[in-house]
Amino acid sequence: MAENERKSELTAELARARSRLGENLGALRRDLDFPTRAKNAVMKHPAAWVGGATLLGVLLAKLPARKKKTAVLRDGVEAKVVSAGKTGLLLGALKIAFDLSRPALAKWASQRVADYMDGKGNDRRFSR
Numbered sequence: 001m002a003e004n005e006r007k008s009e010l011t012a013e014l015a016r017a018r019s020r021l022g023e024n025l026g027a028l029r030r031d032l033d034f035p036t037r038a039k040n041a042v043m044k045h046p047a048a049w050v051g052g053a054t055l056l057g058v059l060l061a062k063l064p065a066r067k068k069k070t071a072v073l074r075d076g077v078e079a080k081v082v083s084a085g086k087t088g089l090l091l092g093a094l095k096i097a098f099d100l101s102r103p104a105l106a107k108w109a110s111q112r113v114a115d116y117m118d119g120k121g122n123d124r125r126f127s128r
Contacts, residue, residue: 031037042049
């Protein structure tokens with residue numbers, strides 16, 4: 001009889017815990033609903049939001065403009081553009097070469113690891 005009583009107490013406790021969890025989940029969903037909360041905040045205090053947006057706009061407008069970088073001319077062509085173009089081509093070629101050689105590199109690396117695990121590695125430090 002005591003077991004049945006204990007089971008019913010546990011069942012009732014679980015039901016209470018589930019209902020509290022459901023309430024907490026609902027509250028969490030309301031708290032994390034940022035679009036609705038922002039909309040309500042703007043509706044309740046429109047003057048503060050418009051004033052804040054205006055102040056932010058004025059501050060951003062007063063930031064100093066970005067200085068235009070001037071390039072040194074060499075033979076009538078901007079040196080930075082030429083060197084950047086060459087660097088871009090070099091990096092592009094290296095990427096293509098790496099992409100094409102990746103399967104071979106992976107096979108070589110896996111073979112080296114397999115040889116090392118089998119004890120066939122050419123590690124001269126330990127062969128004395």
